[in-house]
Every structure is written in C-alpha cells, then in structure tokens.
Amino acid sequence: MNYFMRIAFRGRDFNGTQKLKDKITVQSMLEEKLTSIFDENIKVKIGSRLDKGVSALDFGVNFKTSIEKVKPNKLQYVLNRLLPNFIRIKECREVADDFNARYDAISKTYLYVIERKVENPLLIEVCWHPIFDFDIETFRNVSKLYVGNHCFDFFGSEEEKDGKILSIEDVWVEEKGNYVLWRVKGRSFLRYQVRFMVGTAYEIAAGRTSIAEITSRLDGTNKTTVHHKAPASGLILEKVEYDFERSENLAKE
Template sequence: MHNYKITIEYDGGGFNGWQVQPGLRTVQGEIEKAVEEISGRKSNVICAGRTDAGVHAFGQVANFKSRIDWGDERVLKALNRVLPDDIVILECEEVGSDFNARYSALARHYEYRIYNARSSIRRNFYWQYPARINLACLKRLSAMIMGEHDFKSFCVRKSQKESNLCTVTKSHWTKRDKEYTFQIIANRFLHGMVRSLVGTMIKISAGFSEEEVFEELLAKPKRSEKVFTAPPNGLYLMEVAYEIE
C-alpha cells in the first residue's frame, strides 16, 4: 500500500466545507471520488485542517493510501484530469506509511483578506467591509494573540475540546490601499478560531468595543456575545508545515 501526500489549492465558494457530508458537495468528497476513479478503489483522504464552507486554500495538505504504483507525477496528472476546475492538486509525493496530514503537521498558516469598500470582483474572495478600520488598533490586538493562550472565547461552542490551548508564532496585520490582510501561524487552530479573532478585532477597531474587551477574552476564556465571527470567504489556508526529513 502506497501513502501519497498531496498539496491542494481550491476555491471554497462552491463547497460545503472540506468534510464529506451526505448529499452535499465537499472538497474531501470530490477528491475521494477522483481517487476512486483513477484507482478503482475507495480511499479515505485525510487533511491537515478541515475548512468550513466558503473557505479557500492555497496550500491544504492531505494524504491517502492506495495500491496504485504509478509514480508521483503520473498520480498528480491523473487526479487533476478528473477533478473539477475548482480543485487543483499542486504537488504529489509518496511518503512513509506513518505520515498523517493532520497529526504529522507542526504548524498551519492562515490568511484573512478584507476589502475596505464594495467590490463586485472581490466579493467571493474578500470580506467587504466598507466602514472604518483602525490599523494601529488591529496591530495592538494582534500582538496580544502571540504565544500560548486558551482560545475558548474564539471557538465555536459546539466543537470546543478538552484543551483549547494553541501556540501562535505569527499574528500580524498589513494594509495595501484598501486591502487589509491578517496573517496567523499556530501549531493548531480551533473550529472558527481565525474568523472569530478577525471579526472581533475588526469590530473593536471600528469602535464597537474597547481593546480591553479583547484582552479579557484572552485572559478569561469563555464564549461571549462580544465575539463576532467574520464571513468565510475572506479566509485562506496558505500552508502547512511538517518536519523536514
């Protein structure tokens, strides 16, 4: 049995998230159909981070096990030939049998994009927010996220885990013209965490709450009505880091 690691780019707008759901179009479902079509057998495709409906990826990583022994390049071309246009396999390589895209990952890198105006072209790939944004405030708030914290305040309640601790190694806002971009890298993420962080920071920067509210949400973690969740279409999974062999 061969274990294939694939790096995937997809436009999440046409999917009900990553995970297979009966009767719904999902990224995992489409890739598993493609693997079955080229190999003649069903395979479970495991990803590094399950994205929600509408969330995009430039560098999602997944793995699947199969009996096909064609070489990396041929497997990549075969998958892309049968996949829909909104999913592309960027890389394919055979890895050791113990590699697991989720549990072998050391860090995930997400990016969130906001356009500070209305735009018909960008509407599916940015959060259109044509209101006041205070960049200096955003930078102060993002600095608070650095390091290890309990992010229970920024996790969807139904999916909260025994441990909500995450270690953030990058948290930074940038601005170019009307585009605001938030970059965050951490060892793990909770469900809805990035969108909740972004939405809450934006609302505070716009004057709806005080900066101390954000500090308290980190210091005394609990889900609160003061947490605002940004829409999914501005979020991208950029890259997943693994130990270099």
C-alpha cells in the same frame, strides 16, 4: 502506498473540506476521483477542517492504496484532468506509511483579506467588505494580543472547549492599496478561531467594542464566547509546513 498531495481550491464551490452526506466537499470529491483512478475504495485524510466558503492555497491530504506504485507526477496530471478547474493538485509525492496530513503539520498560516473602500466585483467572494471603516494601527496592535500561549476556548466552537493551550507564533497586518491582509501563524486552531480573532479585532479597531473583548477571554475572566465572527469568504489557508523527515525516520526504526 501512502501518497501526500498539496491542493488549492476556491471555497465558494464546496460545503467545506470534511465529508458530509449529500454535499460536495473537498474530501468527497477527491475520494470519488481517486476511487475511479485506482478502482478501489480510497479514503482521503484531510489536514484541516475548513468551513463552507473558506479557500485554500496550500491544503494537505494523504491517502493509502494497495495498488502497485504509481508515479506521483502522473497521478497529479490525471487528477487535474478529472477535477473541475476550481480545485488543483499542486504537488503529489510518496510519504512514509505512518505519515498523516493532519498530525504531521508543524505550522499553518492563515490569510484574511479585508477590502476597505469601493468593492471590486471580481473579488467580492474572496474578501470581506465590512460596513464600518476602522483604524489600521489599532487593528494591528490589538491583533498582537493573540501572540503567545493562550486558551482560545472562547474564540472557537462550543463543542471544542477543553481548556487546551494553543500557541500563536505571530500575527501580522499588511496594507496593500485598498486591501488589508491579516495573517496568523500557529500549529493548530479551533474551528472558527481565526474568524473570531479577525472579527473581534475589527470591532475594536472600528470603535464598536473595547479591548476587554480580547483580554478578558484570554485571561479567563470572561467565560463567554466572543460574538464577532468575520465571514468565511475572506479566509484563506495560505501555507502549511510539514515534518516529512519525522515520519520517514520513524518508518526506518
């Protein structure tokens, strides 16, 4: 059986999503609990590699088991009883045997939360409170430069530079009281990419650097990685869309 689960978690309580030796991660915690439930060694496949401090409202995983069919709603209930309250199983369902939570994702939407004025002590660990104020219209306009098909090698980690073209479907900025909500939608992202995108747009909007910080990297004239990476605490994986039908149709062929 191949099971898919949507989960939500608070990033500050994990050392990222990918399994690390002697570290508490989303993958390691799920494998531990599922192994105890099924009484066999369960390997969880994660849909995204998120860094320490990054939270998620919609994070996909899948795992396979040789145990006879277990009802997804019962599995969801038992897991939520075993897991700490900073991670929740939102959905559990059976999927085709070839389904993969990483490769069958068709889009991801990330949300970045910025607090502009007086800090709210209750939200300090889930948003960014930058030192300098910034112009919201400039922030919105320069963020639109990311939309389209570009090589984002200089907005990601050094080990992922391969010249691959990535597509950004949209970027939009919304003001809600004291907060600025920055969202980006695309199919795939490099490690640190969203944080570099937000940090660079902010530096331009704060008047601390020029728009060339973005344009020169996107057109390839500047082949150095940008310097302005927003903190992990403000980043949330908000929504992941999946193509369940593709996997199911392939399984029937």
